[in-house]
Amino acid sequence: MDSILKSRKRLAFSRSVVVALCLGFIGGMVLQSITGMPPLLGDGRFVLDAAGSRSIQPVRRCDCVQNATHEIQPPSGVPSTGTGVQKLDQSSPPPCWRNETVELVPPSEGSTNQIGSQNCLRDESEYEWRAVKKLPQQFIHTNSDYHRRNYTKLPPQDKPPLNMSLLAMAVGFKHKTHVDAIVRRFSGDHFQVVLFHYDNTVDKWRQYDWFQRVLHIQSEGQGKWWFAKRFLHPDVVAPYEYIFIWDEDLNVKNCDPHKFIDVMRRNELQIAQPGLEGVSHWPVTRHVKHPQNETEIHLRTSMGKSNGQPCSNTNITAPPCAGYVEIMAPVIEHKVWRCVWHMIHNDLIGGWGLDFLLHVCVDGPPEKHIGIVDSQFVVHDDGRSIYAKAEGNQTANAANDYGKAVLRRNYWELEEYFKRWGAALSANNTKS
Missing domain, CATH: 3.90.550.10 (Spore Coat Polysaccharide Biosynthesis Protein SpsA; Chain A)
Known part of the structure; x- marks a missing residue:
């Protein structure tokens, strides 16, 4: 008797799982038909539709190359902090590996815009622009400016x-x-x-x-x-x-x-x-x-x-x-x-x-x-x-210390900037 009850419970549980999966699939299809969004898998990837027109899959990557040595040679006269501006060994992972970037693949049709993250670039793909594309094109204002408007007057009275x-x-x-x-x-x-x-x-x-x-x-x-x-x-x-x-x-x-x-x-x-x-x-x-x-x-x-x-x-x-x-x-x-x-x-x-x-x-x-x-x-x-x-009330020593600190940071930034440029060039060469 106990074995029969256990078998029935297992069967009922299996049926519940199947029903839940079916309902989830149907719900996903309904959501897709309403919003135009492809259903989402548990790991964050989108399911490919039959035509492949919405095949968007976020991938984590960063366009920096590991175990590469770059020879950056800025013009003579660029001061160095002693850590080697002339040859920059990039044997350790570049800074951008600390800040992975999500890139959406494949990129949108005709989209060439780039968005900067901490130290890397990613494609501004169809995923970000899908909502914008829903808007009437004549309604979109893509730019702004610093021109001031008068809040107490009607817009037609604003100075153009x-x-x-x-x-x-x-x-x-x-x-x-x-x-x-x-x-x-x-x-x-x-x-x-x-x-x-x-x-x-x-x-x-x-x-x-x-x-x-x-x-x-x-x-x-x-x-x-x-x-x-x-x-x-x-x-x-x-x-x-x-x-x-x-x-x-x-x-x-x-x-x-x-x-x-x-x-x-x-x-x-x-x-x-x-x-x-x-x-x-x-x-x-x-x-x-x-x-x-x-x-x-x-x-x-x-x-x-x-x-x-x-x-x-x-x-x-x-x-x-x-x-x-x-x-x-x-x-x-x-x-x-x-x-x-x-x-x-x-x-x-x-x-x-x-x-x-x-x-x-x-x-x-x-x-x-x-x-x-x-x-x-x-x-x-x-x-x-x-x-x-x-401040005008600082001592001469304090002003001198402040100046040295700023200068030290600028020298460090100069070397870091050339390192990143070299790493980016290597990444491009590797992909090509």
């Missing part, structure tokens, strides 16, 4: 945004004289100005008559490239023709931004900077006083070396001989900015190393489309201002 360029600076109140002069140079309806405040002094700037027309963003202790990565997303700055990302300590007496843009257009420059006087780190960016009736720009220098090759060799077109601007005062055309923004790493905030890779974002030969505008030049008055705290 003009074709403008953008000035973005990280500023501290200790440089108020420089900042005031720069902002006044970028006055009028043709420039939007964004000030990133790193010293919590926004209210002190209210004394200036331009305060209300400038957009203010504040986060204590952060630098220009930290702000740029977070607040200059390509979709936000897309309406602006040129993006000026300048240091706060520039003397702009001899630089008219309107004329600067005219020079860039005439010479088809996609990335440029004003000629530098005062503190300048590379010969190519120094202001050249051209004789009358000669060119108003220069594209290369004969001084210095690149990868051990003298810049006097006109066949050398690599940075910093040519195709190079410094990160203190770059001006970047909007169509190039999306590429540049993706090259700014979220955790590397000093921007060191970025200047040596800007040329890869240019459409065409970098030695023809990256240049120095000599007719509109600036003086870099206080090249080491970034290494001093904003």
